[in-house]
Amino acid sequence: MTTFNISTRGQGLYEFTRDVRAWLAVQGDGDGLLTLFVRHTSCSLLIQENADPEVQTDLRNFFARLVPPTTDPSMSYLTHTYEGPDDMPAHIKAAMMPVSLSIPVQQGELALGTWQGIYLFEHRDQPHQRQVVAYLSH
Amino acid sequence: MTTFNISTRGQGLYEFTRDVRAWLAVQGDGDGLLTLFVRHTSCSLLIQENADPEVQTDLRNFFARLVPPTTDPSMSYLTHTYEGPDDMPAHIKAAMMPVSLSIPVQQGELALGTWQGIYLFEHRDQPHQRQVVAYLSH
Amino acid sequence: MTTFNISTRGQGLYEFTRDVRAWLAVQGDGDGLLTLFVRHTSCSLLIQENADPEVQTDLRNFFARLVPPTTDPSMSYLTHTYEGPDDMPAHIKAAMMPVSLSIPVQQGELALGTWQGIYLFEHRDQPHQRQVVAYLSH
Numbered sequence: 001m002t003t004f005n006i007s008t009r010g011q012g013l014y015e016f017t018r019d020v021r022a023w024l025a026v027q028g029d030g031d032g033l034l035t036l037f038v039r040h041t042s043c044s045l046l047i048q049e050n051a052d053p054e055v056q057t058d059l060r061n062f063f064a065r066l067v068p069p070t071t072d073p074s075m076s077y078l079t080h081t082y083e084g085p086d087d088m089p090a091h092i093k094a095a096m097m098p099v100s101l102s103i104p105v106q107q108g109e110l111a112l113g114t115w116q117g118i119y120l121f122e123h124r125d126q127p128h129q130r131q132v133v134a135y136l137s138h
Numbered sequence: 139m140t141t142f143n144i145s146t147r148g149q150g151l152y153e154f155t156r157d158v159r160a161w162l163a164v165q166g167d168g169d170g171l172l173t174l175f176v177r178h179t180s181c182s183l184l185i186q187e188n189a190d191p192e193v194q195t196d197l198r199n200f201f202a203r204l205v206p207p208t209t210d211p212s213m214s215y216l217t218h219t220y221e222g223p224d225d226m227p228a229h230i231k232a233a234m235m236p237v238s239l240s241i242p243v244q245q246g247e248l249a250l251g252t253w254q255g256i257y258l259f260e261h262r263d264q265p266h267q268r269q270v271v272a273y274l275s276h
Numbered sequence: 277m278t279t280f281n282i283s284t285r286g287q288g289l290y291e292f293t294r295d296v297r298a299w300l301a302v303q304g305d306g307d308g309l310l311t312l313f314v315r316h317t318s319c320s321l322l323i324q325e326n327a328d329p330e331v332q333t334d335l336r337n338f339f340a341r342l343v344p345p346t347t348d349p350s351m352s353y354l355t356h357t358y359e360g361p362d363d364m365p366a367h368i369k370a371a372m373m374p375v376s377l378s379i380p381v382q383q384g385e386l387a388l389g390t391w392q393g394i395y396l397f398e399h400r401d402q403p404h405q406r407q408v409v410a411y412l413s414h
Binding site: 173217218 | 307308309322323324325328330331333334335337338339341342372373374377378379380382387388389391392397413414
């Protein structure tokens with residue numbers, strides 16, 4: 001078991017596939033299951049395309065439109081607004097995207113597809129320190 | 139392995155973190171992985187903020203607007219409507235939010251963050267008995 | 277560990293519960309945890325109602341309206357468009373629905389509810405070969 005600490009600087013995707021692979025490399029060669037779990041309710045875990053950075057920009061912009069800040073008139077029915085206009089939308093996005101990911105490990109290697117990277121999706125505007133717990137079971 | 143039985147009384151979030159912790163307390167002290175799995179297609183599992191109940195109200199209201207009842211004119215293209223106006227929207231919400239959650243267990247304790255609680259999100263209007271299967275692996 | 281190969285012919289849900297059960301039947305009788313993981317970023321895994329095929333049609337149509345093709349004027353802000361009008365919407369849907377599923381196995385049987393089936397949800401228009409990795413842990 002380990003914890004990855006990820007520093008974020010506003011809304012968007014932060015890849016940490018390399019950190020996961022580096023940790024896995026010293027865990028042995030067998031088959032297993034890697035679980036990632038994010039210890040927060042205003043960011044998410046995602047597996048997404050790692051080839052074209054435009055995909056990440058588009059993802060951020062889509063969800064910013066689907067769940068706009070509470071200053072947007074369409075969101076005036078929301079009540080949990082005193083932690084900032086990005087707070088309740090962050091909780092909503094955290095409900096729509098994964099808090100945990102389960103990735104099989106084959107002979108010590110992640111079973112990711114060619115274009116799959118592992119990301120933390122930050123939903124808050126301010127910088128945050130995020131913790132992702134990793135557990136390898138067999 | 140155990141099953142949590144959760145009684146719901148209409149759409150909304152029902153916390154059962156305490157039940158999970160009570161069961162885990164008699165499973166021993168080691169590291170492991172807790173899996174929760176809900177055996178239904180019209181409710182979801184969520185990990186969300188447990189500090190302010192307004193977050194739960196806002197989540198329910200957001201998803202009720204994103205996926206309104208089939209009586210709403212904007213949903214007139216839906217065909218699976220004979221089990222009630224809340225039925226197909228419930229299936230859609232169940233597709234957008236988790237059916238399973240994976241939570242690492244460290245020395246017998248859930249690796250939840252400070253503000254994280256475990257909820258069943260009921261998407262139907264009528265009272266239901268919901269089953270959540272819990273499995274602890276090592 | 278095994279890999280299920282699923283051929284898709286356009287957007288929609290493809291059930292493979294039977295393949296999962298057939299593989300599980302030769303893995304022994306104990307308790308365990310089945311993990312399914314899809315090795316792509318433009319399709320999803322879903323557990324959904326398997327009783328009425330209209331549910332599957334409605335799911336496809338809901339998400340096609342929530343995340344329309346990039347040819348739709350409402351999506352003109354998206355930039356990752358050169359792989360076709362269905363490509364970036366596919367990545368967005370893949371962010372909103374599961375890439376991995378965790379299903380407890382009790383005495384060799386999936387702990388699925390009566391109406392639950394396991395589906396691959398294809399988000400692309402063209403035929404694809406999709407790989408789903410299955411891992412059984414104890």
